[in-house]
Amino acid sequence: MPATQSSSEIAYNGPMKILVIEDDREAADYLQKAFTEAGHTAHVAGDGETGFALADSGDYDVMVVDRMLPRRDGLSVIAGLRSRGKTTPVLILSALGEVDDRVTGLRAGGDDYLTKPYAFSELLARVEVLNRRASAREAETVYRVGDLELDRLSHSVRRAAREITLQPREFRLLEYLMRHAGQVVTRTMLLENVWDYHFDPQTNVIDVHVSRLRGKIEKGFDKPILHTVRGAGYMLKSG
Amino acid sequence: MALSMPAIMKTTAARLSALYLLLFAICAVLLVFYMTSLSARMLTGQTQETINDEVLGLARIYQRGGLPLLVRVVEQRSRQPGANLYLIADANGQILTGNVQSLEPGVLVAEGWTTEPFSYRRFGEGELERQRNPIADPNEPSQSEVQVEGEKGHNAIALVLRLPNQMIMLVGRDLGEPERFRAVIRRALTLALGMMALGGILIWFFVGRAALKRIDSVSQASRRILGGDLSGRLPVTGAGDEFDRLSENLNSMLARIATLNEGLKQVSDNIAHDLKTPLTRLRNRAEATLSGKHNSADYRQALEATIAESDHLIKTFNAILMISRLEAGYSSEITSRVDLAASVRDVVELYEPVAEEAGVTLETSVQDGFAVEGNRELIGQALSNIVDNAIKYSTDSTAEPTVRVALDRVGGEIRLSVTDNGQGIPDDADRARATERFVRLEKSRSQPGSGLGLSLAKAIMTFHKGRLDLLPANPGLSVVMSFPEREDR
Numbered sequence: 001m002p003a004t005q006s007s008s009e010i011a012y013n014g015p016m017k018i019l020v021i022e023d024d025r026e027a028a029d030y031l032q033k034a035f036t037e038a039g040h041t042a043h044v045a046g047d048g049e050t051g052f053a054l055a056d057s058g059d060y061d062v063m064v065v066d067r068m069l070p071r072r073d074g075l076s077v078i079a080g081l082r083s084r085g086k087t088t089p090v091l092i093l094s095a096l097g098e099v100d101d102r103v104t105g106l107r108a109g110g111d112d113y114l115t116k117p118y119a120f121s122e123l124l125a126r127v128e129v130l131n132r133r134a135s136a137r138e139a140e141t142v143y144r145v146g147d148l149e150l151d152r153l154s155h156s157v158r159r160a161a162r163e164i165t166l167q168p169r170e171f172r173l174l175e176y177l178m179r180h181a182g183q184v185v186t187r188t189m190l191l192e193n194v195w196d197y198h199f200d201p202q203t204n205v206i207d208v209h210v211s212r213l214r215g216k217i218e219k220g221f222d223k224p225i226l227h228t229v230r231g232a233g234y235m236l237k238s239g
Numbered sequence: 240m241a242l243s244m245p246a247i248m249k250t251t252a253a254r255l256s257a258l259y260l261l262l263f264a265i266c267a268v269l270l271v272f273y274m275t276s277l278s279a280r281m282l283t284g285q286t287q288e289t290i291n292d293e294v295l296g297l298a299r300i301y302q303r304g305g306l307p308l309l310v311r312v313v314e315q316r317s318r319q320p321g322a323n324l325y326l327i328a329d330a331n332g333q334i335l336t337g338n339v340q341s342l343e344p345g346v347l348v349a350e351g352w353t354t355e356p357f358s359y360r361r362f363g364e365g366e367l368e369r370q371r372n373p374i375a376d377p378n379e380p381s382q383s384e385v386q387v388e389g390e391k392g393h394n395a396i397a398l399v400l401r402l403p404n405q406m407i408m409l410v411g412r413d414l415g416e417p418e419r420f421r422a423v424i425r426r427a428l429t430l431a432l433g434m435m436a437l438g439g440i441l442i443w444f445f446v447g448r449a450a451l452k453r454i455d456s457v458s459q460a461s462r463r464i465l466g467g468d469l470s471g472r473l474p475v476t477g478a479g480d481e482f483d484r485l486s487e488n489l490n491s492m493l494a495r496i497a498t499l500n501e502g503l504k505q506v507s508d509n510i511a512h513d514l515k516t517p518l519t520r521l522r523n524r525a526e527a528t529l530s531g532k533h534n535s536a537d538y539r540q541a542l543e544a545t546i547a548e549s550d551h552l553i554k555t556f557n558a559i560l561m562i563s564r565l566e567a568g569y570s571s572e573i574t575s576r577v578d579l580a581a582s583v584r585d586v587v588e589l590y591e592p593v594a595e596e597a598g599v600t601l602e603t604s605v606q607d608g609f610a611v612e613g614n615r616e617l618i619g620q621a622l623s624n625i626v627d628n629a630i631k632y633s634t635d636s637t638a639e640p641t642v643r644v645a646l647d648r649v650g651g652e653i654r655l656s657v658t659d660n661g662q663g664i665p666d667d668a669d670r671a672r673a674t675e676r677f678v679r680l681e682k683s684r685s686q687p688g689s690g691l692g693l694s695l696a697k698a699i700m701t702f703h704k705g706r707l708d709l710l711p712a713n714p715g716l717s718v719v720m721s722f723p724e725r726e727d728r
Contacts, residue, residue, distance in 0.1 A: 098560075098561065098564055099573050099614060099616055099617065100573045103573060115557075117549075117553055119546070119550070169588060195589060197589075197616060197619050197620070197623075198616055199616065199623070200554055200557070201623055201627065202623075202624060202627045202628075202692055203593055203627050203630075205589050205590060205592070208592035208593050209589075209592055212592050231543065231546065
């Protein structure tokens with residue numbers, strides 16, 4: 001049986017400094033409080049100009065930017081920061097969630113796009129994955145989590161020195177989970193990053209894929225490694 | 240006049256009849272000129288022929304009896320009523336005999352046909368005129384007046400010859416006849432033209448007024464309809480003319496609008512139902528949880544149910560928004576070349592585990608090399624909705640549940656079909672309704688879903704200029720996405 005953790009027990013890769021640019025006070029306060037509860041530090045800017053000034057001077061790990069802001073539009077803030085050489089990862093929040101909206105958002109320099117209304121667990125998971133310290137793993141060729149080992153070059157997976165055979169898609173799924181080991185990965189993040197689709201499937205197809213993968217990497221081993229985080233998603237973690 | 244055009248000139252009918260009148264007048268004037276000049280030419284030709292004959296006759300007489308006989312014959316013929324013009328003069332142009340008293344100077348100088356009609360005076364003019372044509376024109380001036388007017392003379396054409404002894408002979412014919420004829424034609428045509436102009440003006444006035452009245456009644460009716468009376472229709476007189484046809488077409492357009500409006504109302508009723516019901520559930524649950532004593536586990540459960548319910552609401556809401564966005568049309572910026580075979584493989588691979596868990600065999604028969612201009616995300620979403628449905632509905636199959644996804648070319652279309660072997664939708668009307676928004680056929684009410692899956696797929700196909708068809712598969716249902724074949728530009 002896979003272990004189930006409640007969201008309050010979510011582990012994170014150390015506290016982050018987050019800048020939230022959001023004009024709706026209530027939403028901004030909620031985000032600030034929720035990020036603080038998750039162990040991060042969050043600053044709030046209520047309009048585009050203030051947000052731009054803060055982002056330009058401060059040293060933030062991640063920014064959450066609303067798309068429609070007073071005084072300066074969210075996309076223009078991002079484009080402005082990018083043209084000044086700021087590479088701080090940005091998650092765009094928007095009520096506009098159509099295909100073309102997402103494309104223009106990402107083209108303006110955003111790293112991720114989340115449509116309102118959203119679940120905070122989804123936002124938190126995405127923000128933590130965006131954290132640039134986590135992206136250091138991109139360069140590694142071998143991922144290790146506990147006794148599980150994935151070699152990106154030879155496409156081989158081992159657990160406790162035992163070879164595990166995976167289908168190509170299962171390999172990509174595990175690769176993504178291992179890259180973000182210790183972080184919550186939501187179903188939509190998996191659909192986006194492993195299958196490159198951004199829609200909501202009617203049936204939770206991802207769960208079935210994950211449980212298949214889980215069968216392969218946990219069956220015959222005593223310790224669970226792929227955990228379900230209720231109300232949020234999955235997390236690969238040893239112990 | 241130029242500043243304030245009469246109201247009637249503002250009607251199309253009036254303008255059209257004015258234009259026709261103008262065109263007609265131009266044609267008529269051209270006709271008059273053509274007719275008169277043609278008849279004049281013909282009469283002149285005839286006259287010349289007569290003169291030629293006369294001259295030939297006189298030449299024969301001259302040969303037979305020389306000058307004396309010629310002079311006699313000319314004198315004799317000159318006296319006949321309505322005679323030609325005859326004149327014999329000496330080499331200097333001094334008139335010796337004939338019925339011409341005087342001539343325009345210069346006529347006798349050149350031999351041959353006179354190039355222009357010339358004027359002349361005859362001997363005993365008035366008398367001759369009356370004898371020749373006593374009743375043709377009762378208004379003709381009396382003799383004394385002719386004498387006075389006679390000073391101007393008459394026009395004629397003539398053939399001038401030199402006789403061997405250098406004497407000059409002229410044989411001519413008065414032009415009075417063709418000129419009168421020309422005048423008669425001109426008068427008749429002018430009169431006819433005047434009558435027609437009058438008729439045109441009358442027609443213009445009445446037709447214009449009639450058209451104006453019909454149009455006014457149509458605009459009155461449309462104002463009533465605009466005012467909110469959507470059941471109103473434009474008047475049809477039953478004459479079957481253009482106005483009736485126009486009114487009939489507009490009426491069927493109004494009927495279509497009424498149907499669409501009805502549909503829209505139904506959709507909003509459905510939206511109200513499909514969004515309000517879960518919202519009510521949400522509210523009731525929260526209320527029930529607040530009242531009464533509960534432990535924290537109960538609260539947690541209630542809140543989790545609340546979140547799940549609102550997630551479902553958000554999904555429904557997103558689907559509705561997406562359908563309306565697709566129906567309103569997207570920018571073409573989001574389209575690119577999409578490999579359909581790859582899309583099929585992606586979606587099938589995505590659903591493979593779900594199908595396996597449900598005990599459904601997922602088969603594919605895919606040909607490579609079909610690319611369409613479109614959006615990969617949207618096509619993937621449509622296909623995934625359809626495959627999702629097919630897996631759900633194939634489980635009630637009597638045989639081994641199977642879903643088959645096939646991609647091939649039929650005619651000029653690329654067809655992507657998803658066929659299940661479940662119970663299908665036997666009723667044609669139900670099948671047609673299945674892609675409407677929020678329509679969930681009785682059978683499907685037990686299955687989870689928003690009732691928007693197929694509507695969204697249909698909207699996506701419409702966006703791709705394709706079609707979504709539901710066909711019976713006996714047993715089961717075949718959902719076919721047809722894409723127009725991509726034209727290579």
